[in-house]
Amino acid sequence: xxxxxxxxxxxxxxxxxxxxxxxxxxxxxxxxxxxxxxxxxxxxxxxxxxxxxxxxxxxxxxxxxxxxxxxxxxxxxxxxxxxxxxxxxxxxxxxxxxxxxxxxxxxxxxxxxxxxxxxxxxxxxxxxxxxxxxxxxxxxxxxxxxxxxxxxxxxxxxxxxxxxxxxxxxxxxxxxxxxxxxxxxxxxxxxxxxxxxxxxxxxxxxxxxxxxxxxxxxx
Numbered sequence: 001x002x003x004x005x006x007x008x009x010x011x012x013x014x015x016x017x018x019x020x021x022x023x024x025x026x027x028x029x030x031x032x033x034x035x036x037x038x039x040x041x042x043x044x045x046x047x048x049x050x051x052x053x054x055x056x057x058x059x060x061x062x063x064x065x066x067x068x069x070x071x072x073x074x075x076x077x078x079x080x081x082x083x084x085x086x087x088x089x090x091x092x093x094x095x096x097x098x099x100x101x102x103x104x105x106x107x108x109x110x111x112x113x114x115x116x117x118x119x120x121x122x123x124x125x126x127x128x129x130x131x132x133x134x135x136x137x138x139x140x141x142x143x144x145x146x147x148x149x150x151x152x153x154x155x156x157x158x159x160x161x162x163x164x165x166x167x168x169x170x171x172x173x174x175x176x177x178x179x180x181x182x183x184x185x186x187x188x189x190x191x192x193x194x195x196x197x198x199x200x201x202x203x204x205x206x207x208x209x210x211x212x213x214x215x216x217x218x219x
Contacts, residue, residue, distance in 0.1 A: 018173035020091050021163045025098035026156050033103040037110025065104040071165050073101050089170035106155040113147030146217040153209025160202050
């Protein structure tokens with residue numbers, strides 16, 4: 001293989017584009033997915049018939065969005081992305097699909113992390129007259145922090161693979177570079193370097209996430 005023909009400046013730009021997509025979509029995924037996961041947890045425990053019905057509908061929608069393959073979801077959201085972002089390609093055009101694809105996934109991880117909180121701690125807070133908001137902010141979220149951080153790590157790593165798939169429709173980043181040069185032009189060196197960079201990125205994100213989880217896990 002001849003790596004001397006690789007345009008390293010273009011490779012750097014693609015790497016930066018991938019990092020931008022992950023950072024921006026990751027922030028919005030957490031902003032949307034965290035409260036959605038909290039709502040799913042709270043409403044799933046409610047005895048109110050109306051809330052249970054709304055929970056069932058919301059849960060169904062979340063499951064649908066989680067079930068749709070990301071590449072199909074991206075294609076289906078092209079008009080939506082173009083309408084709100086002004087474009088359906090590049091970094092900006094990919095953000096809506098990344099968020100809509102990852103937020104329901106993260107919400108389920110949040111719901112699962114909250115369910116693992118010791119029920120006795122919650123009952124103790126209720127016994128002291130804490131409101132639902134206080135229980136969420138002062139009990140559930142602090143106690144579930146390791147699980148939430150693990151969920152964030154898993155979601156961000158998933159976003160890396162999503163950004164790679166976005167290259168199929170001109171999403172930009174390393175995935176786009178690998179497809180345009182590695183697949184269509186048979187430049188295997190570009191594909192190899194792109195894949196290697198994404199693997200390194202995943203490993204760094206996973207290591208950072210694991211370290212945070214260990215740090216906040218109660219001994």
